Amino acid sequence: MSSKKGAKYCEDVELRRGPWTLEEDTLLIHYIARHGEGRWNHLARCSGLKRTGKSCRLRWLNYLKPDVKRGNLSLEEQFLILELHSKWGNRWSRIAQYLPGRTDNEIKNYWRTRVQKQARQLNVDSNSSVFRDVVRRYWMPRLLEKMSSAAAAAAAHPSLVNPNHPALPTPSHHPLQQQLDTTTSSASSFSQPNPSTTYNYHNCSTELPEFMFTDDSLDALGLATLPAPSSDCIASVDDWAMSGLWSMDELCQVRKQHEYGGGIFG
DNA sequence: AATCCACACAACCGCCTTGTT
DNA sequence: CAACAAGGCGGTTGTGTGGAT
Structure with missing residues (x-):
């Protein structure tokens, strides 16, 4: 079961926290461009990002997704x-x-x-x-x-x-x-x-x-x-x-x- | 110039729901 | 049906920045 693999991954890999770097953003964008959104734990494991699936999801949805509107609210x-x-x-x-x-x-x-x-x-x-x-x-x-x-x-x-x-x-x-x-x-x-x-x-x-x-x-x-x-x-x-x-x-x-x-x- | 403070926002945490085995 | 993990959501915290003193 992949979810168990995901849990193991979290135990084995020292996960990064805090602000995302440009390199991490680029990695995430490129991975999603190739494989699409979803399966966040799988993504976190396979993309090379030392982040949790949750963190990847949040970063994508709140910041990196192309249709996210920036700037002041009208x-x-x-x-x-x-x-x-x-x-x-x-x-x-x-x-x-x-x-x-x-x-x-x-x-x-x-x-x-x-x-x-x-x-x-x-x-x-x-x-x-x-x-x-x-x-x-x-x-x-x-x-x-x-x-x-x-x-x-x-x-x-x-x-x-x-x-x-x-x-x-x-x-x-x-x-x-x-x-x-x-x-x-x-x-x-x-x-x-x-x-x-x-x-x-x-x-x-x-x-x-x-x-x-x-x-x-x-x-x-x-x-x-x-x-x-x-x-x-x-x-x-x-x-x-x-x-x-x-x-x-x-x-x-x-x-x-x-x-x-x-x-x-x- | 240094320090303090308030603000904005990115990111994390914990809980809940849903789907899968 | 129970157990478990993933995903989603709301609350909270951390941090960078700009203005005031």
Whole structure:
């Protein structure tokens, strides 16, 4: 049985740990190019890599695989993560199925470093209903606003659009906004998302599934009452998207607004 | 220039599920 | 049916890097 051989291999060979070297990466890429993915323990044994099968799998899936997308998450991707996390919680691999090219590890890291940071600043648990409410009522609508702003800016100054950044749709044609527009008038119902559906915001080639907005979330989206973040704290849409939603002042404003108003923090 | 600190992300660990013998 | 190993997943840790002091 090959699995027993795999276990023996782990005992016999002193396995390497820590960061992968260029040579190891090259070895793994070439081996997979020749033999394909899968059978990771067999791969680890036969490729000459002094790594566990698990380690090889992780390195390939999270880093070396050609369709892995590098770089900052777009506003649309951030929105989708928030939306899907609100439904499924920490089901990272499931969420990743809806963000082509993004790995569960990357999404998990985004959540921990960006989203949980916001929760800490609000002094709430990121898994609490309070924080989920904040995300739904404020964060997600703000992202929608920013997506529209970015699209408007791109439409007004097409020459300024970074050619490495895919163009965003114009505000009136933004798929998320369209979805919002078209579903506000009719009762929405949940349907299980279909993992085979690929969201492609950049060319708007696919429809967003109706599960994106529930009656609750539509209601929440209509409750965005905060003033826009001050212009001086947000240098640009990109900076804003990368640095988090609000400054500390604005976060305090959110808290106060709800403490005095007997809102969700009350 | 040196040190400290926060952040981002790659990598590891342990548990669970699934498939095979 | 039980035992075992592989693969997958989520949680956690380690480390490199850049900014602040």
